[in-house]
Amino acid sequence: xxxxxxxxxxxxxxxxxxxxxxxxxxxxxxxxxxxxxxxxxxxxxxxxxxxxxxxxxxxxxxxxxxxxxxxxxxxxxxxxxxxxxxxxxxxxxxxxxxxxxxxxxxxxxxxxxxxxxxxxxxxxxxxxxxxxxxxxxxxxxxxxxxxxxxxxxxxxxxxxxxxxxxxxxxxxxxxxxxxxxxxxxxxxxxxxxxxxxxxxxxxxxxxxx
Amino acid sequence: xxxxxxxxxxxxxxxxxxxxxxxxxxxxxxxxxxxxxxxxxxxxxxxxxxxxxxxxxxxxxxxxxxxxxxxxxxxxxxxxxxxxxxxxxxxxxxxxxxxxxxxxxxxxxxxxxxxxxxxxxxxxxxxxxxxxxxxxxxxxxxxxxxxxxxxxxxxxxxxxxxxxxxxxxxxxxxxxxxxxxxxxxxxxxxxxxxxxxxxxxxxxxxxxx
Numbered sequence: 314x315x316x317x318x319x320x321x322x323x324x325x326x327x328x329x330x331x332x333x334x335x336x337x338x339x340x341x342x343x344x345x346x347x348x349x350x351x352x353x354x355x356x357x358x359x360x361x362x363x364x365x366x367x368x369x370x371x372x373x374x375x376x377x378x379x380x381x382x383x384x385x386x387x388x389x390x391x392x393x394x395x396x397x398x399x400x401x402x403x404x405x406x407x408x409x410x411x412x413x414x415x416x417x418x419x420x421x422x423x424x425x426x427x428x429x430x431x432x433x434x435x436x437x438x439x440x441x442x443x444x445x446x447x448x449x450x451x452x453x454x455x456x457x458x459x460x461x462x463x464x465x466x467x468x469x470x471x472x473x474x475x476x477x478x479x480x481x482x483x484x485x486x487x488x489x490x491x492x493x494x495x496x497x498x499x500x501x502x503x504x505x506x507x508x509x510x511x512x513x514x515x516x517x518x519x520x521x522x
Numbered sequence: 523x524x525x526x527x528x529x530x531x532x533x534x535x536x537x538x539x540x541x542x543x544x545x546x547x548x549x550x551x552x553x554x555x556x557x558x559x560x561x562x563x564x565x566x567x568x569x570x571x572x573x574x575x576x577x578x579x580x581x582x583x584x585x586x587x588x589x590x591x592x593x594x595x596x597x598x599x600x601x602x603x604x605x606x607x608x609x610x611x612x613x614x615x616x617x618x619x620x621x622x623x624x625x626x627x628x629x630x631x632x633x634x635x636x637x638x639x640x641x642x643x644x645x646x647x648x649x650x651x652x653x654x655x656x657x658x659x660x661x662x663x664x665x666x667x668x669x670x671x672x673x674x675x676x677x678x679x680x681x682x683x684x685x686x687x688x689x690x691x692x693x694x695x696x697x698x699x700x701x702x703x704x705x706x707x708x709x710x711x712x713x714x715x716x717x718x719x720x721x722x723x724x725x726x727x728x729x730x731x
Contacts (some may be wrong), residue, residue: 377617378621381614381617385610407593412586437667438624449655
């Protein structure tokens with residue numbers, strides 16, 4: 314098994330945290346996104362989508378997309394459970410993970426990619442060229458603000474996002490909120506529950522990655 | 523159990539097809555998106571995100587997001603398997619489902635919502651007001667074209683998206699391609715494998731919904 318990572322990128326950080334929480338050891342190969350290594354033929358042959366994280370299995374099968382990779386690792390290493398402990402919890406983890414991706418992660422990502430000079434001509438993930446759209450900078454920021462307010466409300470009555478255990482949903486939210494620093498969007502002072510949760514999950518050893 | 527549906531909307535169609543493939547009977551309540559029923563207090567109390575599909579369980583728990591709902595139904599009704607039959611297949615279904623959502627479904631959706639008069643001031647899913655951004659119309663269309671070309675390549679050597687069985691990944695792709703008619707984007711003539719697959723999955727009784 315080989316984990317294609319990029320130590321400075323938020324998306325593969327979701328898998329890094331997941332692996333650290335599981336306490337397992339997975340060989341890692343760094344892909345240098347800054348210098349376009351993900352767009353070169355060698356990596357493109359592994360993952361035609363040119364995205365990290367990716368996980369190559371011993372038979373050569375390559376899995377991409379954080380949720381797919383983490384679900385596979387959960388099947389191999391069920392303890393501690395990070396995808397929910399019952400059918401309903403598993404569905405709730407997927408629900409929150411999808412919500413966080415669609416609102417927060419997508420909002421922060423679009424706000425950053427459509428502004429940063431490093432992403433001129435590469436405003437959409439993947440190998441194709443897309444121009445930046447300046448209106449997506451404030452739109453993405455507003456989506457991220459709404460995500461934070463919604464998550465604060467959820468955390469008012471829940472220690473973690475799904476009930477009383479740390480899950481993949483918390484990982485996706487943590488990575489999103491830390492990435493929001495790239496668009497200079499801190500947790501608003503009014504979001505006290507979100508702040509309490511963020512302090513708590515950031516103190517876990519897995520968050521250091 | 524109660525399934526909150528909207529018969530004219532593509533997202534809940536994913537769950538409708540899933541339910542039809544399982545051959546199960548789930549009570550349905552239609553939510554009139556056109557007249558804003560999803561934004562009213564009654565539905566908002568069920569799903570604060572104001573999205574359909576949603577599934578209310580007998581204890582009052584409400585699940586939203588297609589993937590979460592379908593994964594829950596798969597756990598209750600494992601046959602026929604629609605989320606993969608092995609750990610690797612399950613991961614591949616999630617990988618393709620995520621790719622199709624991120625490129626095709628999102629591309630078609632953005633191209634449509636940022637153009638249609640019916641979505642003025644509601645260009646982003648949910649209850650908040652967002653202006654339309656005209657540049658997203660061609661960007662979304664281009665993303666959808668790339669999605670079709672990539673899927674055609676995949677289907678050159680696979681009967682279905684993940685190997686030899688119909689899965690959730692096929693459902694998400696079918697709904698995406700049928701929704702592309704809303705932006706007047708047919709399957710390009712060059713995509714012969716995609717056309718063969720689309721004819722085949724469209725002929726399934728579940729596709730009639």
